[in-house]
Amino acid sequence: MPTPLxxxxxxxxxESMLLIRRFEEAVLRMSQxxxxxxxxxxxxxxxxxxxAVMSVLEPxxxxxxTHRNHGHVLARGAEPGKAMAEILGKATGLxxxxxxxxxxxxxxxxxxxxxxxxxxxxxxxxxxxxxxxQKKDGSVCATFFGDGALEEGVxxxxxxxxxxxxxxxxxxxxxxxxGSWAPGEGYPTLVHASTDLRLIPxxxxxxxxxxxxxxxxxxxxxxxxxVARCRRGEGPAFIEAMTKRWPGxxxxxxxxxxxxxxxxxxxxxxxxxxxHKDWIExxxxxxxxxxxxxxxxxxxxxxxxxxDAAVKxxxxxxxxxxIDSPLPAPATAFDHVFA
Amino acid sequence: xxxxxxxxxxxxxxxxSLAADDRASMIGxxxxxxxxxRNLMDRIREDFPDRIVDPPTAEAGAAATGVGAAMAGxxxxxxxxxxSFTYLAMSQITNEAAVSSYMSNGRISAGVTFHLLHGxxxxxxxxxxxxxxxxxxNAPGLEVVAPYxxxxxxxxxxxxxxxxxxxxxASHAKLLGIETEVPDKKxxxxxxxxxxxxxxxxxxxxxxxxxxxxxLLAAEQLARDGIDAEVVDMRTLVPLDEETILDSVKRxxxxxxxxxxxxxxxxxxxxxxxxxEHGFDLLKAPIARVTRAHVPVPxxxxxxxxxxxxxxxxxxxxxxxxxNG
Numbered sequence: 001m002p003t004p005l006x007x008x009x010x011x012x013x014x015e016s017m018l019l020i021r022r023f024e025e026a027v028l029r030m031s032q033x034x035x036x037x038x039x040x041x042x043x044x045x046x047x048x049x050x051x052a053v054m055s056v057l058e059p060x061x062x063x064x065x066t067h068r069n070h071g072h073v074l075a076r077g078a079e080p081g082k083a084m085a086e087i088l089g090k091a092t093g094l095x096x097x098x099x100x101x102x103x104x105x106x107x108x109x110x111x112x113x114x115x116x117x118x119x120x121x122x123x124x125x126x127x128x129x130x131x132x133x134q135k136k137d138g139s140v141c142a143t144f145f146g147d148g149a150l151e152e153g154v155x156x157x158x159x160x161x162x163x164x165x166x167x168x169x170x171x172x173x174x175x176x177x178x179g180s181w182a183p184g185e186g187y188p189t190l191v192h193a194s195t196d197l198r199l200i201p202x203x204x205x206x207x208x209x210x211x212x213x214x215x216x217x218x219x220x221x222x223x224x225x226x227v228a229r230c231r232r233g234e235g236p237a238f239i240e241a242m243t244k245r246w247p248g249x250x251x252x253x254x255x256x257x258x259x260x261x262x263x264x265x266x267x268x269x270x271x272x273x274x275x276h277k278d279w280i281e282x283x284x285x286x287x288x289x290x291x292x293x294x295x296x297x298x299x300x301x302x303x304x305x306x307x308d309a310a311v312k313x314x315x316x317x318x319x320x321x322x323i324d325s326p327l328p329a330p331a332t333a334f335d336h337v338f339a
Numbered sequence: 340x341x342x343x344x345x346x347x348x349x350x351x352x353x354x355x356s357l358a359a360d361d362r363a364s365m366i367g368x369x370x371x372x373x374x375x376x377r378n379l380m381d382r383i384r385e386d387f388p389d390r391i392v393d394p395p396t397a398e399a400g401a402a403a404t405g406v407g408a409a410m411a412g413x414x415x416x417x418x419x420x421x422x423s424f425t426y427l428a429m430s431q432i433t434n435e436a437a438v439s440s441y442m443s444n445g446r447i448s449a450g451v452t453f454h455l456l457h458g459x460x461x462x463x464x465x466x467x468x469x470x471x472x473x474x475x476x477n478a479p480g481l482e483v484v485a486p487y488x489x490x491x492x493x494x495x496x497x498x499x500x501x502x503x504x505x506x507x508x509a510s511h512a513k514l515l516g517i518e519t520e521v522p523d524k525k526x527x528x529x530x531x532x533x534x535x536x537x538x539x540x541x542x543x544x545x546x547x548x549x550x551x552x553x554x555l556l557a558a559e560q561l562a563r564d565g566i567d568a569e570v571v572d573m574r575t576l577v578p579l580d581e582e583t584i585l586d587s588v589k590r591x592x593x594x595x596x597x598x599x600x601x602x603x604x605x606x607x608x609x610x611x612x613x614x615x616e617h618g619f620d621l622l623k624a625p626i627a628r629v630t631r632a633h634v635p636v637p638x639x640x641x642x643x644x645x646x647x648x649x650x651x652x653x654x655x656x657x658x659x660x661x662x663n664g
Binding site for chain 1: 392480482
């Protein structure tokens, strides 16, 4: 069992997780309204992982993300309005509407780049670690990737190089394939001959840990240990954060499978129901942490509802900012090919 | 003026770049291949042991390490080895490095340098004779250079280390031992500028890399026939210096483009199209392209020679262009 989070840390993490949840619910709604184009990936069900990792990383650290990046970018502190504007392809987006949902990135917050290429992210993270080591400043690079990235050949090369050169890289594998549909039924998930993904980094001598990715305290504890080792020059670490896939991420296109999260479930004021009752009751990381905090009595319950209301208001503002923002001028399509 | 080999000048350029910038480092040090010049790298290994690492056989991983490090503000030089191995790192070069500035709205740059030994090196057969630079020219966001002279090899490697953009340096394996004149103090060469290596009034020969050397030899043959050829060395393939090329065609009215990439969608095609598009009225005769034939490279010498450009083939193309129009 992980050490319980101090109250102030737990509330801070919950706020970040709720922000991601309400953001993603808004993204899903806007996609269904036809507000933006293209395929996209939601971070619902994995909020505890990204939030806990960011709570350990320092401003000097580098990181890079994947196609499922919204949660990482928000948890690191990006402005939700600019993130939403990016998804809508607006000029005010984090990167001017040139990346969209798959490439959300805030370079000012230490992001190297957000690669939408499966396996691209993990390999670039090794470069981030190489830079941290060259700078000799004790910084680390956290590279996020899904379980599917380990199907790509470049991932093995990246792990091998990081281990050989003892690079300060946190390999953050977010395994969201448990509980997913069988192949062929929905969005492709893990197709791997290995029954335990930890064996792959272990084969090149990388220390591995597996944690419950829906448990913010467990992720935070594992990441704190791994990052401390990286900073001490002990080489890379690999953490596999296991989450039960959110049912809405199972189909080819995201669906509001569990509806809009009812925060009152966390206090027992309302009951979970429907086809995905089990996921809501037992695997939703936001409700799990909210439930633990709301157990503190009436004051805690009041604080929880107030927090959720404040987060919702912030997301409403972000959505309005994004919708009201201008599209980029066509002539700017020729800018920035070169730095 | 003193002479220096391409290999020596390239090594000097890398050495001076490492000395000038603490952020610079080398990922892979077999830049000069396995030939007689390889020991020239020893000076760098001895003087910069902390800034030179040799990766496992992992072109994609090594390239990604360079790209990621560059995004984090470093200035890595990634040795891709023989040009054919570039394909193993294609996603990292074209789909990560090349797009980083554009996709970030100019907020991220990947100032990484990739070096590859390209070309029909002699007996390399189909898998070790590639010139992948024409494919790389088709990836917007990459700077691609292919120098011929020692002075330009030095100057362009210095420029590549300094550039905020991902830059590919294609060095022809057969150029390494070729000596050309260098000034007492070698200097940075601006990326994107061609150079007229031989003045002439009858026909313009545009070339790059080893083909510039061959074109200069061809120009001597042509001079004996009374044909005065001008040789424009592209030096940089992207961004293309159309102005210098068009200026030359304006003087001569005739154009032969020489390149060792395969014919279709190659660099010679791009130069020819640009001149046809922007300088059609300047031309007195159809343009000729001299390239590697559009076939894989065979091992056996007579077969290899049959598909590879050489001075005689370049001279023949120039004579034909002189007879037309």
